[in-house]
Amino acid sequence: MRYAICPLSVVPVRSEPSDTAEITTEVLFGEFFKVLERRASWSRIRLAHDGYEGWVSNKQYTEIDKQQYDDLCADKKEVFCAQSVGVCKKEDGTSLPILIGSRLPMYADGCFSIAGEKYSFDGYVACGKKPKSDIAKVARGFLNAPYLWGGRSFFGIDCSGLVQLCYRLCGRKLPRDAKDQAQGGEVLSFIEEAEEGDLAFFDNEEGVIVHVGIVLADHMIIHASGQVRVDRLDQTGIYNSQINKYTHKLRLLKRM
Structure with missing residues (x-):
């Protein structure tokens, strides 16, 4: 080896x-x-x-x-x-x-x-484990970074790469891909239970987890879609006010 x-x-x-x-x-x-x-x-x-x-x-x-x-x-x-x-x-x-x-x-x-x-x-x-609220603060540092499939840097990052990296910088380990990240943690029944730093997962028409983002306060979410951005989150999914439509369908919320 x-x-x-x-x-x-x-x-x-x-x-x-x-x-x-x-x-x-x-x-x-x-x-x-x-x-x-x-x-x-x-x-x-x-x-x-x-x-x-x-x-x-x-x-x-x-x-x-x-x-x-x-x-x-x-x-x-x-x-x-x-x-x-x-x-x-x-x-x-x-x-x-x-x-x-x-x-x-x-x-x-x-x-x-x-x-x-x-x-x-x-x-x-x-260095070391930080409060869960710091995860959202770290994520905001990536705002406007371009989306890049497989990316893990400010010059190009994907949705699960953003989540994994922000958690890691706060002393918490997660798998690389969204579908694997969704296997851990505690399921939250209602969006009102979610706190800053919790994760929201989204699926496609086949029920496969294809997207993940970090929950923010006031029913907002930060995620990588086109770029790292902040959008509104509700029980239906992510609502993009720039185009006035839902872009991702909510599957589950988790506390890691």
Whole structure:
């Protein structure tokens, strides 16, 4: 078994070993994974933080040994970049942009290292479990970010990526996809029971969960649809006042 870590700002994870294959998620700087299969140009990986699998280019990761991987898994004090775009400095003086949600392994006193290479970062960081109300505050920081299928950054993010990332920045773990996120938590019977930070799930005509958003106060919801936006939420679903119609049909509300 091989192990690796992401040394770049963001790396696409694809459904097949090809540059033209669908992007199913992204790996952010500092996230680490197992290499399940390595071919000439591509590797099939499994991300440590959510178990998601897919293909990444061999040019876009750095290998680490099993001890380094185990140490990263054992590090319970997860520290993340907490600003939309930050800049970390390498030992050679060059800069590397990193995105909100990037992992800063073994971070201490403004410094951390990846595969033996030392970095410094003096930007805002997030660490530890935050109150549930903070989830909505973090989500508002993504307002107007464009929608991107498989995206996990301010420059492109999908609905479940937004939810997972906001929860993670507040010290809470969720699966990557909306249908899997919907499997956890406690079902709420009425929308009046929902609090800021709870999740609302939406289905299609076949009853499949296809969308998720974060509940806000006053029957509002923040979600990624075209862009990260705030809309009204009621027992029917999401109502977009700009086009005067419902865009998503409510399936269930959950407290995670």
